Amino acid sequence: MELISQRRSIRQFKPDPVPRQLIEQVLEAARWAPSGGNRQGFRFIVVQSPAMLARMDQAVARAVEALLQHVRPEFREEFARYSGNFMHFAQAPLVIAPIYRSYREGTDFLTMITGGTHSDDRGPLKADADSLAAVSAAIMNLLLAVHTLGLGACWMTGPLFARTSLSKLLEVPRSWEIAALIPLGYAQHRPAAPERRPLARLITYLD
Ligand SMILES: Cc1cc2nc3c(=O)[nH]c(=O)nc-3n(C[C@H](O)[C@H](O)[C@H](O)COP(=O)(O)O)c2cc1C
Numbered sequence: 001m002e003l004i005s006q007r008r009s010i011r012q013f014k015p016d017p018v019p020r021q022l023i024e025q026v027l028e029a030a031r032w033a034p035s036g037g038n039r040q041g042f043r044f045i046v047v048q049s050p051a052m053l054a055r056m057d058q059a060v061a062r063a064v065e066a067l068l069q070h071v072r073p074e075f076r077e078e079f080a081r082y083s084g085n086f087m088h089f090a091q092a093p094l095v096i097a098p099i100y101r102s103y104r105e106g107t108d109f110l111t112m113i114t115g116g117t118h119s120d121d122r123g124p125l126k127a128d129a130d131s132l133a134a135v136s137a138a139i140m141n142l143l144l145a146v147h148t149l150g151l152g153a154c155w156m157t158g159p160l161f162a163r164t165s166l167s168k169l170l171e172v173p174r175s176w177e178i179a180a181l182i183p184l185g186y187a188q189h190r191p192a193a194p195e196r197r198p199l200a201r202l203i204t205y206l207d
Pocket residue numbers: 007008009010011085086154155156157158159193194
């Protein structure tokens with residue numbers, strides 16, 4: 001419980017590099033995540049090149065700038081605050097991009113085994129949803145390992161405004177999607193824990 005509750009999202013980092021051995025320990029934790037059918041449809045791209053980090057940073061800045069043109073004036077300030085939360089990922093010594101296999105282009109399992117005659121409530125998105133769930137479990141394992149090892153990281157989906165450019169830059173294979181960008185390094189700050197809803201508000205007992 002201590003590990004789970006003490007982990008924080010870290011968004012500012014010391015410039016010190018992270019040894020390869022620690023990066024691999026963190027990814028080793030991710031590797032053990034559960035996945036639907038144990039398909040393990042996740043991989044990890046580790047970006048340490050300052051030039052590549054700068055290109056990713058620029059891609060996100062461009063996407064945010066383009067979006068800003070469409071934001072109504074009364075929401076601009078809020079959007080600036082919001083985007084400020086994911087514009088600085090490239091200041092970390094490294095960024096991990098977990099990717100997951102998207103089955104959108106292929107045949108989903110149910111269509112395959114019924115010859116396409118049957119569908120159920122889960123629909124064709126089931127395979128995609130399972131892969132995204134599995135990579136999310138891997139990310140959670142990773143974040144807990146990060147904290148245990150005295151490092152800091154932040155699960156960021158905000159930069160995915162630039163998903164298409166980022167996929168090109170990182171040479172993400174066809175049928176794979178970036179799940180998040182995770183800046184990783186030694187924490188520059190120790191944020192206070194954001195409040196959580198009380199447990200009683202989260203539970204419905206059907207006795
Ligand atoms: C799916 C997901 C996406 C997130 N995206 C961002 C993001 O783009 N930028 C950011 O600064 N934090 C992001 N976060 C971190 C949350 O803001 C953070 O987990 C939450 O405020 C609780 O703080 P804590 O992680 O320190 O407990 C994201 C978290 C999750 C789970």
